[in-house]
Amino acid sequence: MAPGLGPAIRVAGLSHAFGEGEARRKVLQDIALDIPRGQLVILMGASGSGKTTLLTLLGCLRAVQEGSVVVLGRELAGAAEAEMVAARRRLGFIFQAHNLHESLTALQNVQMGLAVHGPLPGAEVAAAHLLGLLGLGDRLHHLPAQLSGGQKQRVAVARALVGNPDIVFADEPTAALDRESGRAVVEMLRRLGHERGTTTLMVTHDNRILELADRILTLEDGRILQDETRAGGAGAKAPRRGWDVS
Amino acid sequence: MTAPVTGLLTRLLGRLPIGWLQLTHNRGRLAAAIAGVAFANVLVFMQLGFLGALISTIRLPYQALAADLLVLASDANTLQDGSPLPRQRMLEALSVPGVAAATALHYGRLDWKQPDGTVRTLDVLGVDPRARSFSLRAIERQRDLLTLSRAALLDSGTRNVPPAVFEAIAAGQTLHFEAGGRAVDVVGTFHIGGGFSADGYLVVSDQTFLKLFPQRSAGAPNIVLLRAEPGTDLDALARRLRAVLPASDSAVRTVAEAVARDQRFQTTQRPVGVIFGFGVAMGALVGIIIVYQVLSTDVADHLREYATFKAIGYGQRFFLGIVFEEAVILALLGFIPGSLVATGLYALVTAAVGLPVSMDGFRLAGVLLGTIAMCTLSGAVATRRLARAEPAALF
Ligand SMILES: Nc1ncnc2c1ncn2[C@@H]1O[C@H](COP(=O)(O)OP(=O)(O)OP(=O)(O)O)[C@@H](O)[C@H]1O
Ligand SMILES: [Mg+2]
Numbered sequence: 001m002a003p004g005l006g007p008a009i010r011v012a013g014l015s016h017a018f019g020e021g022e023a024r025r026k027v028l029q030d031i032a033l034d035i036p037r038g039q040l041v042i043l044m045g046a047s048g049s050g051k052t053t054l055l056t057l058l059g060c061l062r063a064v065q066e067g068s069v070v071v072l073g074r075e076l077a078g079a080a081e082a083e084m085v086a087a088r089r090r091l092g093f094i095f096q097a098h099n100l101h102e103s104l105t106a107l108q109n110v111q112m113g114l115a116v117h118g119p120l121p122g123a124e125v126a127a128a129h130l131l132g133l134l135g136l137g138d139r140l141h142h143l144p145a146q147l148s149g150g151q152k153q154r155v156a157v158a159r160a161l162v163g164n165p166d167i168v169f170a171d172e173p174t175a176a177l178d179r180e181s182g183r184a185v186v187e188m189l190r191r192l193g194h195e196r197g198t199t200t201l202m203v204t205h206d207n208r209i210l211e212l213a214d215r216i217l218t219l220e221d222g223r224i225l226q227d228e229t230r231a232g233g234a235g236a237k238a239p240r241r242g243w244d245v246s
Numbered sequence: 247m248t249a250p251v252t253g254l255l256t257r258l259l260g261r262l263p264i265g266w267l268q269l270t271h272n273r274g275r276l277a278a279a280i281a282g283v284a285f286a287n288v289l290v291f292m293q294l295g296f297l298g299a300l301i302s303t304i305r306l307p308y309q310a311l312a313a314d315l316l317v318l319a320s321d322a323n324t325l326q327d328g329s330p331l332p333r334q335r336m337l338e339a340l341s342v343p344g345v346a347a348a349t350a351l352h353y354g355r356l357d358w359k360q361p362d363g364t365v366r367t368l369d370v371l372g373v374d375p376r377a378r379s380f381s382l383r384a385i386e387r388q389r390d391l392l393t394l395s396r397a398a399l400l401d402s403g404t405r406n407v408p409p410a411v412f413e414a415i416a417a418g419q420t421l422h423f424e425a426g427g428r429a430v431d432v433v434g435t436f437h438i439g440g441g442f443s444a445d446g447y448l449v450v451s452d453q454t455f456l457k458l459f460p461q462r463s464a465g466a467p468n469i470v471l472l473r474a475e476p477g478t479d480l481d482a483l484a485r486r487l488r489a490v491l492p493a494s495d496s497a498v499r500t501v502a503e504a505v506a507r508d509q510r511f512q513t514t515q516r517p518v519g520v521i522f523g524f525g526v527a528m529g530a531l532v533g534i535i536i537v538y539q540v541l542s543t544d545v546a547d548h549l550r551e552y553a554t555f556k557a558i559g560y561g562q563r564f565f566l567g568i569v570f571e572e573a574v575i576l577a578l579l580g581f582i583p584g585s586l587v588a589t590g591l592y593a594l595v596t597a598a599v600g601l602p603v604s605m606d607g608f609r610l611a612g613v614l615l616g617t618i619a620m621c622t623l624s625g626a627v628a629t630r631r632l633a634r635a636e637p638a639a640l641f
Contacts, residue, residue, distance in 0.1 A: 062639075085559055085560075099551065
C-alpha cells in the first residue's frame with residue numbers, strides 16, 4: 001500500500017470482561033498488537049481463549065471497555081455509533097457461523113456487502129463474478145437453505161470480500177470447507193493481501209493452512225502467548241516468544 | 247410469482263426489497279398478518295359506516311323541509327328534543343323584513359303495531375296542509391289529501407315493512423291502523439327513510455296531529471319553518487330574527503347550522519354516536535396490536551441477520567427502511583381484502599337494516615392512510631431494540 005500509512009491495526013492495553021459483579025470475568029488481558037497493512041495473520045488458541053472476543057473488538061462489533069484500539073487510523077475506544085458504522089464499511093467480516101440472510105439468494109446476500117456503499121451500477125455483475133471465482137457460478141439464485149454448509153460459507157466469504165475491504169476478519173472461515181476449497185479461500189485472501197494490500201486476521205484451528213500465514217498469533221486465557229512471523233509466509237521457522245505480561 | 251414484484255420494488259426503493267423478501271419467505275405468517283390487517287380494516291370500516299349512516303340519516307328530514315331558516319326551542323339539539331315553542335314566534339318572525347313565509351310544524355312520535363305484534367316507531371310531522379312545508383314533490387302533490395281528518399302520508403322507506411303494503415297504498419287503497427287508540431288512514435306515500443331513532447316518518451295535518459297527541463296544543467308547535475325572500479342574505483336575516491325573538495325560548499338557525507348541531511350532538515353526546523366512535527378506536531387498536539406483533543416477531547426472528555447487516559456497516563436508517571417497507575406492504579395487502587369485504591358487508595347491512603351504509607372514496611383513502619400510519623408506527627416501535635444493540639451482542 002501507499003507509504004506513510006500507519007498500520008492496519010494498533011492495539012495497546014486492551015482488556016475485556018464479561019458479566020457483572022461476582023460473575024465478572026476477564027477474557028482479554030492487556031493485549032498489545034501491531035498489524036501492518038497487507039499481512040495475513042492467523043490467530044490460534046484453545047476454545048474459550050478469547051479469539052472471537054478479540055476479533056469482534058477489532059471489527060467494531062463490540063464497544064472497547066479498556067485500552068486503545070486504532071483501526072485504519074481511527075480510535076475505536078469511546079467512538080460514537082456513527083463512527084463505528086463508518087469504520088465497519090471498510091471492513092469485511094466472515095463469521096464463525098455463516099450468518100447469511102435466509103430470505104435472500106446467494107447473489108443477493110453478496111450484493112448486500114456492496115450495497116452498503118450505496119447503489120452502484122454493475123453491483124450484481126461484480127457479486128456474480130466473485131461467486132463464480134469461489135465456484136458458486138451455478139448457485140447464484142439459490143437460497144441459503146438450498147446450499148451445503150461449505151457453499152454457504154463461501155457465500156459469506158464473497159459477501160465479506162465484495163466491497164474491497166481494507167481489513168478482513170475471518171472467524172474459522174474454513175471450518176465447514178473441505179481441504180481443497182478451504183485452501184482456495186485462504187489463498188484468495190492471501191492474493192488480495194499482496195495485490196491490494198488487504199490485511200487479514202483469521203481465526204483457525206486448521207493446521208493445513210498455517211503455512212499460508214505471514215504471521216501466527218497464539219492466544220491463551222486472554223493473553224498473547226506467542227507471536228510468530230514467517231518469512232514470505234510459506235514455511236519459515238524461527239518462532240519467537242510474544243509479550244509475556246505476567 | 248413474486249419475482250416481478252421484487253424487480254419492481256428494487257427499482258422503486260433503489261435497493262433490494264429485503265422487507266418484501268422476508269415477508270414472502272414465510273408465506274403462512276404473511277397470510278396471517280394480511281388477514282389480521284384486513285380484519286382490523288373491516289372493524290374500522292363497519293364502525294365508520296354506521297357513523298356515516300347516523301350522520302346522513304340525521305340530515306334526511308331537514309332536507310325534506312321547504313325552509314331556509316328554522317326557529318326551534320332554545321334547548322333543542324335535534325328536531326324532536328326541544329320544548330314546544332309559543333306559536334306567537336311564528337307571527338313575530340313574519341314581521342321581520344326578508345321573511346317570505348312562515349309555517350309551524352309539530353313533531354311527535356308514535357308506535358305502529360304490525361299484524362305480527364312487533365312495533366314500528368314513526369316520527370310524526372304535523373303541518374298546515376294549506377301551506378308549503380316540504381321540498382319533497384311526493385308530499386306536496388298529495389298535500390290536499392291531508393285536509394281529510396285522520397289522513398296521513400307514510401314513509402315508504404319505513405324499516406321492516408313488506409313492500410306489498412306500500413304497493414297497495416300506491417294502487418289507491420287506504421291503509422288503516424290505530425296508534426294509542428286513535429285511528430290513522432294512510433292515503434299516500436313519500437320517501438325519506440328511517441334513521442337510528444325511528445323506523446320511518448308519517449306526515450299528517452296539524453289537526454290530525456292534535457288528535458293523535460291530545461296532550462299537545464295548537465298554540466305550541468316544535469318548529470317554525472321560515473322561507474326567505476329570494477336573494478336574502480340568510481345569516482343577516484338570522485341575526486335580525488334573533489334580535490326580535492326572545493333567546494330565552496327560541497333559537498334561529500339556518501338549516502345547515504341546525505343539521506351540523508344535530509350531527510355534533512348525536513355523534514358526541516348520544517350513546518350510539520359515542521359507541522361508533524369508540525368502535526373505530528378499538529378497530530385501530532386491534533390493527534396496531536396485530537401489526538406490532540407481526541413486525542416485532544419478524545425483527546426478533548431476523549436479529550442475527552440484522553446484526554450481520556450491522557456488522558457490514560448498515561445503520562439504523564436501513565433497518566427502519568426494511569420495517570417500514572414491511573409495514574406499508576402489510577397495510578396495502580391487508581387493505582385490499584379488508585375494503586372489499588367491508589363493501590360487501592355494507593350492502594348486506596343496507597339490505598338487512600335499511601340504513602344507508604355505503605362506501606365512499608374519502609373514507610377509503612382515510613382508512614388506507616390510517617392503516618399505513620398505524621403500520622409504520624408499529625414498525626418504528628418494533629425496531630427500537632435494534633437501535634442501541636452492538637452487533638456482537640445479537641449473534
Ligand atoms: N457474551 C458473552 N457473555 C459472557 N461471556 C462470554 C460472552 N462471549 C464470550 N464469553 C466468554 O468469553 C470467553 C472467550 O470467548 P470467545 O468466544 O472469545 O472464545 P473463542 O476463543 O472464540 O472460543 P472458540 O474457539 O470456542 O470459538 C469464553 O470463556 C466465553 O465463555
Ligand atoms: Mg470463537
